[in-house]
Amino acid sequence: MTLEILNNRKVEIKNLVLLTLRNYGNPFVPVEIGNIIRKMNNIKLITYSSQMKKYHISYEKMILSAETKDSYAVWDRKQRYCIYYNDMDSNIIQSHRVRWNLAHELGHIVLQHHQYCNSDRLFRNSLDDNTYYYLEKEADYFAQLILVPHVVLSEFKISSIDQLKTLCKISRNAAKYRFQDYQKWKSSHINIQDEYDQQLFQYYYNFLFKRHCQTCGATLIQRYGDYCQICGKKTLQWGNGNMFYPQLKTYTSGKLIVCPNCGNQETNILGEYCQICGCHLVNRCNDLNCQCNYPLLTNARYCPICGGSTSFYNQYFLKDWYDDPDSMDVNDVSFYIPLYSR
Ligand SMILES: [Zn+2]
Ligand SMILES: [Zn+2]
Ligand SMILES: [Zn+2]
Ligand SMILES: [Zn+2]
Incomplete structure (x- = not known):
């Protein structure tokens, strides 16, 4: 059983996405997720390849010690974070999955998951399953909100998975789920003036x-x-x-x-x-x-x-x-x- 994100928590996460975009973003899609993170003074981006060089280890060793092929974020228990991410796997790079990974780790940081768990890393085996999967869900929710702005898709009349994938620069697999989500949003938002959507629309106005x-x-x-x-x-x-x-x-x-x-x-x-x-x-x-x-x-x-x-x-x-x-x-x-x- 994994817990669902409650509606008022969703509103909180949406507000944090808006705050992040306004403070560090540039109204443009595909969202420049790397630039957003680089502008945040308390986060350092570190590639797997630079770690391998630094510690003279093989790729296999690197994955073993990272415990993930994708990415992870480390907290220094004060103000600072490091995001380590895989820049070696050509599948991850070419499919743009790396962009999702970065947005996901940024989600963990902005949503203060490390503080919540009182842990410098969110290891799967150091947390109980429910907590781990719930935090993963929240980080993915943050990532999807920041990388796939529905108001922009709607204004550009996106009508297929491939169009969504190209516009948002995400993997085909991610685009498949995001497209389903977008269609759900479209059918339920016909006459609803959602506060978040309005604010996001204003943010992207000149771009649109x-x-x-x-x-x-x-x-x-x-x-x-x-x-x-x-x-x-x-x-x-x-x-x-x-x-x-x-x-x-x-x-x-x-x-x-x-x-x-x-x-x-x-x-x-x-x-x-x-x-x-x-x-x-x-x-x-x-x-x-x-x-x-x-x-x-x-x-x-x-x-x-x-x-x-x-x-x-x-x-x-x-x-x-x-x-x-x-x-x-x-x-x-x-x-x-x-x-x-x-
Ligand atoms: Zn995660
Ligand atoms: Zn006229
Ligand atoms: Zn003219
Ligand atoms: Zn006059």
Whole structure:
């Protein structure tokens, strides 16, 4: 019999996953689990191969003394930990099982299992079976949460084991179980606003919705609409672009701080129009029947939803994208030199 993880314990583990990601992660999938651990000052990553060299032992001896082909974590009974992991077995490396092993050991550490057992290592034979398997379950739960973020799978419309395996960079065997889990999650989360999922969604927001336009090269964070806000073409793809089109300064309402037409700076008043010259100081789609009823980015010439022109473009606040003298190719170094010497 192995104990199940109780629901309130699951919430605790989820919060620790969020904390770990926010403090040490980078919103990107596949999750850079090695980098996360390297950023934690109290954990040292040590390979089996370096241990073999250090102690002049064979691979077989190494496995024998490690008591595992995968990985283990050691606590110094104060603040510090070492994670030892197998970097020699080509199956473990090529199948990306090593990533799971690292996430699993990180789980033991973050969930303070060593303290709980008052033991510097979580040996199978030094713990009773129930405790051992329960702690294993918790560490695996931590690993699956951190390596397989369901909100990201759902936004990328993952629909097979192979897609999940590629996106999350985990072994095929792990992907099989995680896919079942993901499908269960999908069917039960249709209308549920889960706190953890929402927070994770916010964490990955810029990663999920970064797009670049193949026509004008713009990088945009755009969740809705298929049209490029800079050039109006339907040529958006997921990922980073190389062109930067500057924004104008606004209040949080989206209203410009300075009117580009008359230079009026007293714009922090009610309403969207300039009280001096009558210009529209909030960038909106010109089609009143369009579904977009929110202010658009200040560099948007076109509406992302309908592809029609915007108020800023029509009032000549914005030049055509190919004429914008302030746009920058971020890969072109010559653009940076005049900026630095200004
Ligand atoms: Zn373990
Ligand atoms: Zn474009
Ligand atoms: Zn004005
Ligand atoms: Zn529109």
